[in-house]
Amino acid sequence: MRLETMTASNISNPEERSLANIALVSTGGTIEMVSDQGRIDIAKQHNPLPVQENVIPPFISVEHTRFCSLPSPAISPGVMADLCLVLENLAACGKYHGIVVTHGTDTLEESAFLADIYLRSTIPVVFTAAMRSQSEMGVDGPRNVKGALLTASNNEVHKLGVTVVLNDEIHSASRVTKTYTSNVSSFKSPGYGPLGFVDQDRILLQRKPMRRIKLPRGKLKLDERVGLIRTAAGLGAREIRYCVDRGDRALVVEALGRGNVPPEAAEAIQYAVEKETIVCITSRCYIGRVLGVYNYPGGGADLERKGAILAGDMQGHKLRLFLMASLGIGLNAENIRKLLERF
Ligand code: ASP
Secondary structure, three states, X not given: OEEXXXXXXXXXXXXXXXXXXXXXXXXXXXHHEEEEOOEEEEOOOOOOOOOOOOOOOOOXXXXXXXXXXXXXHHOOXXXXXXXXXXXXXXXXXXXXXXXXXXXXXXXXXXHHHHHHXXXXXOOOEEEEOOXXXXXXXXXXXXXXXXXXXXXXXXXXXXXXXXXXXXXXXEEEOOOOEEOOOOOXXXXXXXXXXXXXXXXXXXXXXXXXXXXXXXXXXOOOOOOOOEEEEEOEOOEOHHHHHHHHHOOOOXXXXXXXXXXXXXXXXXXXXXXXXXXXXXXXXXXXXOOOOOOOOOOOOOOXXXXXXXXXXXXXXXXXXXXXXXXXXXXXXXXXXXXXHHHHOOO
């Protein structure tokens, strides 16, 4: 990681507001990319961020830290954990009113979620990104960075946990997801909606997330032996057994509907539990909780009897990170079940 002060704002017109010092941590993604004959990649002449004077409001100053410069599919859980430690240090150093992280959109919600469950920051931590590269028409990066800077300078925002700001919407990292491959309105919180909005230079907060998970205090260390299986008609049993036999310590199963799986997959879940692999069930539906209401073989009630843990409406890829971090700090199946009840 390299530390550099990239830009300070024009502070000639601080209005009535006091100057907010924001740490801007860049990690790569389309927000740092340009397009060459229709192919998009990280800019060779590194101009990394759309941080120009008109992006930084006059009452904000920015210090830039380049953490990495990667397309976000290349950001592994290990890199996400390292990023969390950098954010923790920046939040603790006492220099900043808030932190903005720029990130590729593909895995942004995972990095932001891990930061949300790990950090106990008393300053806002805000992730942002761009759906369009710097050379495309209607580029969204500068506006998103501005929205994120405004959000990070707001004194109330840290109470919401880690937030994600794109397209003038402020979302909870715990609920937000990329819903659209290409549209600038891609980031949504299905079933919940945004926490607030950016309206020109104002932040309008609307609601607080009441159900949130925090990891117990401890060293952030991910145990990556966690599998993620999506079920479908007649699918899941072979994949679950494969994960168990390769030594996974925990397994996320994206079940059907209310938390049900094909009967053969239920038998594979029983096999996993017997081998002491922790099995957590979530749904492949994108809105709604799993619950043990169906009693037939493979129904949610049957899976609970077999020892699986039902994980509310946490998305599978976030649940996987939660399990990696939980195992890393030494939690067992019972601790994990209790924590998940809060979500
Ligand atoms: N593929 C890009 C990435 O995640 C997409 C983006 O940043 O919008 O890095």
